[in-house]
Amino acid sequence: MQRKRLEPYxxxxxLLARLAVFFLAVSGFFLVGEGQVQxxxxxxxxxxxxxxxxxxxxxxxxxxxDASLEFFRETGGFYGVxxxxxxxxxxVPGFALFEALIFAVAGLGNLTAVVGVQLVLxxxxxxxxxxxxxxxxxxxWYTAAGVFIALDPFELYFQAVPATQxxxxxxxxxxxxxxxxxxxxxxxxNGVVAGLVWGxxxxxxxxxxxxxxxxxxxxxxAGKFSIRLLPSILVMLASFAVVLTPWVxxxxxxxxxYQLLPLQGGVQMWEYNGRIFTDAFLDEAEGARLxxxxxxxxxxxxxxxxxxxxxxxxxxxxxxxxxxxxxxxxSSFLKANPLVFLHLSACRFAEFFKPFPLNRFxxxxxxxxxxxxxxxxxxxxxxxxxxxxxGRVGVYTAGxxxxxILMHLLTASGTPHRVALDVPLIIASLVAVKYSFExxxxxxxxx
Numbered sequence: 001m002q003r004k005r006l007e008p009y010x011x012x013x014x015l016l017a018r019l020a021v022f023f024l025a026v027s028g029f030f031l032v033g034e035g036q037v038q039x040x041x042x043x044x045x046x047x048x049x050x051x052x053x054x055x056x057x058x059x060x061x062x063x064x065x066d067a068s069l070e071f072f073r074e075t076g077g078f079y080g081v082x083x084x085x086x087x088x089x090x091x092v093p094g095f096a097l098f099e100a101l102i103f104a105v106a107g108l109g110n111l112t113a114v115v116g117v118q119l120v121l122x123x124x125x126x127x128x129x130x131x132x133x134x135x136x137x138x139x140x141w142y143t144a145a146g147v148f149i150a151l152d153p154f155e156l157y158f159q160a161v162p163a164t165q166x167x168x169x170x171x172x173x174x175x176x177x178x179x180x181x182x183x184x185x186x187x188x189x190n191g192v193v194a195g196l197v198w199g200x201x202x203x204x205x206x207x208x209x210x211x212x213x214x215x216x217x218x219x220x221x222a223g224k225f226s227i228r229l230l231p232s233i234l235v236m237l238a239s240f241a242v243v244l245t246p247w248v249x250x251x252x253x254x255x256x257x258y259q260l261l262p263l264q265g266g267v268q269m270w271e272y273n274g275r276i277f278t279d280a281f282l283d284e285a286e287g288a289r290l291x292x293x294x295x296x297x298x299x300x301x302x303x304x305x306x307x308x309x310x311x312x313x314x315x316x317x318x319x320x321x322x323x324x325x326x327x328x329x330x331s332s333f334l335k336a337n338p339l340v341f342l343h344l345s346a347c348r349f350a351e352f353f354k355p356f357p358l359n360r361f362x363x364x365x366x367x368x369x370x371x372x373x374x375x376x377x378x379x380x381x382x383x384x385x386x387x388x389x390x391g392r393v394g395v396y397t398a399g400x401x402x403x404x405i406l407m408h409l410l411t412a413s414g415t416p417h418r419v420a421l422d423v424p425l426i427i428a429s430l431v432a433v434k435y436s437f438e439x440x441x442x443x444x445x446x447x
Contacts, residue, residue: 006143007130014126014150018119018159025115025160032111035162037078041091042099043108050254051093058084080311081267081322087254090263090319093247094203095164111162118166122159125170126150128177129423135180135393136427141434148426153368154419164204165419171201172420175208176400179215180393182236186219186229191236199243206261207420210403212240215396222392255320263319266326272412273344274309274330287358291347299340308333348413352405353377373422376429379436383428386435397424 024030032039040057044050058078077083082090099114106113126149133145149155158165175198182190194215201208216233223229244260251259275281276292277300284292303309308329314322334341355377356369384401387394401424408417 007146010130010143010146010150011123011126013147014123017151017156018122021156021160022116022119026112030157030160032162035111038091038095038099038164039109039111039114039162041088041093041096042103045093045096045100046103046108050087051096051250052087053078053082053084055084077314077319077322079264079267080270080314081263081319081326083319086319088263088319089251089255089259092203092206092262094200094205095167098167098204099162114162115160118159118162121170122155122166125155125166125173125423128170128173129427132173132177132180132397132423133427133430136387136390136397136431137434141430145427145430148372148430149423151372152422152426153372154415154422158416158419163416165416168201168204168207169420169422171197171204172208173423175201175211176397176424179211179396179400182215183218183222183392183396186223186232188232188235191219191232192239195236195239196243199240202240202244203247205420207404207407207417210407211400212237214399214403218392218396218399257320259320263323266323266328266330268412269330269334270311270326272348273341274311274333276344277303277306277309278311280311290358291351292344295340295343295347299337299343303340304336305333308336345409348409351413352408352415352418354415375433376422376425379429379432380425382435383430383432386431387428398428400424401428 037053037057040054041051044052044054079090082088102113102117103110126146129149130142130146133142133149137145155166155169158169175194178190178194178197182194195212198208198212198215201211216237219233219236220229248258248260251257276296281289281292281296300306312322312325312329314325317325354369355372355374356366380401384398387398401421404421
């Protein structure tokens with residue numbers, strides 16, 4: 001009864017918070033940053049030019065982007081790999097298509113409309129998150145989860161920025177919810193829905209890929225590896241593949257090669273590993289230098305094959321070739337310096353869970369981070385262990401959390417990468433807090 005009585009107030013709270021954030025966004029409080037890249041891709045889609053970056057973006061002198069991208073301009077490609085005025089597979093197309101749909105209705109380049117839609121969809125993220133929370137929490141604990149999900153400042157921030165995070169968070173939470181429904185009732189229809197949602201999620205960010213494989217394993221395990229569940233699992237995987245097929249065929253037709261994963265793996269490996277040991281790192285933001293500077297200082301004199309850390313001097317290579325060269329060089333660099341990789345992974349752990357920005361922001365940013373997320377970083381691991389004890393639904397949820405964290409600690413990290421995980425992290429943490437509180441109360445009453 002309490003749950004039904006308080007839910008409307010939680011959604012009202014979520015709505016008011018998003019209205020306040022929208023007015024801040026309209027006033028220019030949030031920087032657009034690299035969201036302009038996705039916006040340009042979207043404009044070209046609407047204009048009929050296809051999924052490509054404009055030459056004007058390559059030479060644009062917008063100071064908001066110069067600091068982070070000037071180095072890559074000198075390599076002959078945006079981000080070092082993305083070539084302007086040519087079909088690209090550097091990024092998956094989901095968010096650009098999302099923006100293109102909004103631009104087709106609200107006008108080209110209307111980022112205010114994009115932010116408005118993202119904030120509205122944020123209400124749906126809250127609703128879906130609470131449906132997940134209802135499987136593990138009840139009473140005041142469920143209400144607390146709803147409040148935290150509704151007012152998560154990291155979600156609110158990224159819903160106010162025209163980039164992939166807000167849409168990915170919505171789809172990631174939806175994928176988790178429909179996966180839980182499939183585990184609870186392994187019907188073919190539930191599998192189809194879960195597969196389709198994870199497929200769309202992949203097209204916004206490829207981090208969805210392992211979640212589908214984990215779902216297939218969990219459904220099969222839940223059925224005690226009964227062969228009768230195989231048709232349902234295969235249909236789920238086929239649904240996932242159907243969503244991705246147009247993207248793969250498009251790459252074959254326009255770029256001459258079947259390609260599922262985006263061609264940013266190599267440059268991403270360089271950014272989070274090799275770059276730290278090159279002169280390009282000296283131009284990094286203050287936060288990056290604060291966190292990774294000691295790693296550079298300690299390991300730079302001790303590196304093996306240090307030349308592999310440098311960014312290659314590309315000339316006429318295609319996107320495929322550039323990504324392949326970067327991936328090969330960085331793989332060899334990390335193999336030659338395995339302890340460096342472990343040290344960097346430890347730093348990525350800190351960057352993934354830091355409760356406040358390391359760059360200079362107002363004290364409000366720090367306060368919100370401490371109040372809203374620091375305790376999550378303390379309790380979520382215990383919560384995962386407790387989720388496992390609740391059965392296959394809890395095991396799948398804990399596996400999603402663990403897999404998502406591990407994936408980013410090994411590759412790329414930071415709050416923008418973590419924000420989609422906030423909903424399950426909040427739920428897991430409250431499960432642990434609830435357990436601790438009940439144990440404390442039981443121990444106190446026995447005295």
